[in-house]
Amino acid sequence: DIQLTQSPSFLSASVGDRVTITCRASQGISSYLAWYQQKPGKAPKLLIYAASTLQSGVPSRFSGSGSGTEFTLTISSLQPEDFATYYCQQLNSYLLTFGPGTKVDIK
Amino acid sequence: QVQLQESGPGLVKPSETLSLTCAVSGYSISSGYYWGWIRQPPGKGLEWIGSIYHSGSTYYNPSLKSRVTISVDTSKNQFSLKLSSVTAADTAVYYCARRGVATLDGFDYWGQGTLVTVSS
Numbered sequence: 001d002i003q004l005t006q007s008p009s010f011l012s013a014s015v016g017d018r019v020t021i022t023c024r025a026s027q028g029i030s031s032y033l034a035w036y037q038q039k040p041g042k043a044p045k046l047l048i049y050a051a052s053t054l055q056s057g058v059p060s061r062f063s064g065s066g067s068g069t070e071f072t073l074t075i076s077s078l079q080p081e082d083f084a085t086y087y088c089q090q091l092n093s094y095l096l097t098f099g100p101g102t103k104v105d106i107k
Numbered sequence: 108q109v110q111l112q113e114s115g116p117g118l119v120k121p122s123e124t125l126s127l128t129c130a131v132s133g134y135s136i137s138s139g140y141y142w143g144w145i146r147q148p149p150g151k152g153l154e155w156i157g158s159i160y161h162s163g164s165t166y167y168n169p170s171l172k173s174r175v176t177i178s179v180d181t182s183k184n185q186f187s188l189k190l191s192s193v194t195a196a197d198t199a200v201y202y203c204a205r206r207g208v209a210t211l212d213g214f215d216y217w218g219q220g221t222l223v224t225v226s227s
Contacts, residue, residue, distance in 0.1 A: 001169075034213030036153075043202055043217035044145075044153065050211040087153055091210055094166050096143075096155040 004099035023088035032092035111218035129203030
């Protein structure tokens with residue numbers, strides 16, 4: 001199985017801050033990585049796929065980068081609606097796995 | 108607008124079979140895409156259960172494979188999940204979702220989720 005780790009697990013930030021979340025894979029997965037945002041009581045929302053491609057309708061303040069085993073999700077200027085938990089997901093193998101999540105909270 | 112809606116019992120007894128259905132509107136399942144089930148235990152992370160292609164090909168999480176069956180009914184435009192021999196560890200919010208056919212594609216449309224509690 002391909003394992004994913006995320007850092008940090010918890011992040012406290014202020015509106016307007018630049019935020020970066022890292023996702024690491026236990027083996028190389030090329031660019032087969034997606035990022036999701038989940039708010040309490042809601043389904044996850046696809047933000048980025050193919051490591052860096054923004055899903056339609058997602059604000060441009062979100063960006064993704066990386067390939068192989070290390071990936072980042074960046075929010076260039078944190079907005080009030082961005083406080084949520086973020087998950088990475090690898091799509092390289094038929095066994096799809098998610099990272100443990102990073103909760104972004106208000107400082 | 109593609110919409111997915113899960114339905115099924117919210118309470119299942121231990122050792123019984125959990126059965127959920129995902130009704131799809133705004134898109135014909137028979138036209139393509141993968142259709143999947145993902146679950147999330149209360150306060151925890153996401154776990155992929157399995158996916159089915161519109162043709163009926165299935166892919167399951169090995170950790171659940173012996174207990175999982177996913178099927179599709181194109182005439183009703185819905186797909187279903189059956190998880191047998193459930194225990195308290197299967198208590199979770201269950202989501203259905205759509206995934207594009209390219210390997211790089213993520214799950215782009217999700218149902219709202221349904222909480223299934225396993226308890227006697």
